Amino acid sequence: MPPVYHTLLTADTEVRRIGFRHHMSKKPPIVIIHNEVAPDAPEDVLDILRQSAWIADVLREQGYEVRSLPFSIASIATQAPALQQDHSIIMNLVDASPLHEDLAYLVPGILASLQLPYTGCSLESLFLTTDKILTKRHLHAYGIATPRxxxxxxxxxxxxxxxxxxxxxxxxxxxxxxxxxxxxxxxxxxxxxxxxxxxxxxxxxxxxxxxxFIDGREFTVCLYGAADNPVAMAPYEWVFEGFEERHLPKMFTFAAKWDDSCYAFDHIVSKHAFAEEDKPLLATLQELAASCWHACKLSGYARIDFRIDGSGKAWVLEANGNPSFYGFFHSAAAMGIPFGEVVETIVTVADRHKS
Known part of the structure; x- marks a missing residue:
């Protein structure tokens, strides 16, 4: 069962499987590549397959012909000529996994060398954002506040x-x-x-x-679009319910995200509605997120995580290239934007800028 942290907004909004449509001729075929995942893989790695199936359904609803392909260098190299010929776009969902931590940033370089358009960030930006110390040095050099x-x-x-x-x-x-x-x-x-x-x-x-550790409010901003013109979605806050009463540190642990027996699993919830007094802070977070996007040369889609200290100052914790899509789904719902349009924009940007 997918963890609550990663479930969709409500049961009736969850994307349902549908058959191929018959009006796809004007849209390029999509090949979703993802990690080869063993049945006994950790929960966070198994989630790669869940996202792959979910995004495939979303794209089919948008009128695309979609197929999935477990990634290997041999398989993608063998199929590259045919993929070039039918103008396929690669939906790159390959992520780091045990014993394959470097895949997250190497795959875009492999796809680029094969001249295949792909979604998301480049090798350069993923190499930068995968290394958290390198990211912090880079943000610091750009004058963007990140904790010591x-x-x-x-x-x-x-x-x-x-x-x-x-x-x-x-x-x-x-x-x-x-x-x-x-x-x-x-x-x-x-x-x-x-x-x-x-x-x-x-x-x-x-x-x-x-x-x-910044002991304060935690926010996330999702961004998507072209490298030179990203859309910074509405920020959302992570609320740590009951943590003070239980004397728990307000932070995400691995168990909080993936272990449904953990108290935090059901008690870290996202908040999308804010009081008028929070609007200046929300605007600042969107501006800072866009600055991180440009500083790290992100493209396609990314996520920026923040903490707010007692004085109201925002600190960037991480810049995440090619993150999971759950935050995008909830942000789109809060903004009244069809999630399918967000995903299609990510595909369209790949077709336009990485061909």
Missing amino acids: WLQMHTPTSNQEFTAGPWLVKPSSDDASQGIDEKSLVHATEIEQVLTEMESRQKRTGRPHFAEQ
């Missing part, structure tokens, strides 16, 4: 540390992988944070870093 960070193998004299909570997390994994409640370190000395980073790095074999 600490990393291994850097002299402590060159790192900015202040006592307080620090969130230790993997440098490149997404979907909150590797994050649990013990990831939050309340430190009085930098060595406490570095020790936790080193411990998790040794245990997982994956590089980690630490980010200063």
Whole structure:
């Protein structure tokens, strides 16, 4: 069962499977590529298949002929001549997965080398945004506020540390992988944070870093469209219900997103309606999201995550290229935009700019 975090708005709005339509001749065929997923894969990886089936249905409703293809270099290279001949567009849903963490950014380069138009971000932008430390350095260079960070193998004299909570997390994994409640370190000395980073790095074999934890409101902005003219959708807020009463840190963990036995699974909810007093903040978040889009050279679709500190300042946590579509679905519903039109715009941009 898909986790509540990823379910659609209501049961009656969920996209239903329909047969092929007969008026597709004017629209290019779509090939959705996704990871090869084993039946016993982790829940976040299995979700790639759910999204693939869902987006296929959405595109069929828009009048496209759609088929799915588990990605491998051999399969896409073999089919490339035929895909070029019938002017197919590749809907790239390949994501990082265990033992294949680099696929997320390598696939666009492979598709580009085969001269196949594809949806979403380029190799360059995905390489940048997949590495969270590299992203933070890049945003900082562009004058975009992002929380301070600490990393291994850097002299402590060159790192900015202040006592307080620090969130230790993997440098490149997404979907909150590797994050649990013990990831939050309340430190009085930098060595406490570095020790936790080193411990998790040794245990997982994956590089980690630490980010200063902003204990405040959390927002997300989804963007889509052409590289030079993105649409910043209405921001939405993540509300952590009952967390204060249970003395839980207000943050996403892996279990919060994927384990329905976890309290947070059903108690982190998105909020799309706001009071008049929040409108200036919402406008600022949209502007900052667009700035991140341009700074990171994003295209197609992306998501920017924010935290708001006690003074009302917005801090960019992450820029995510080619994220899941659930946030886009809910934002479109809140804005009164048909979700199918959002997905078709992503396809149209790929056809126009990456042919």
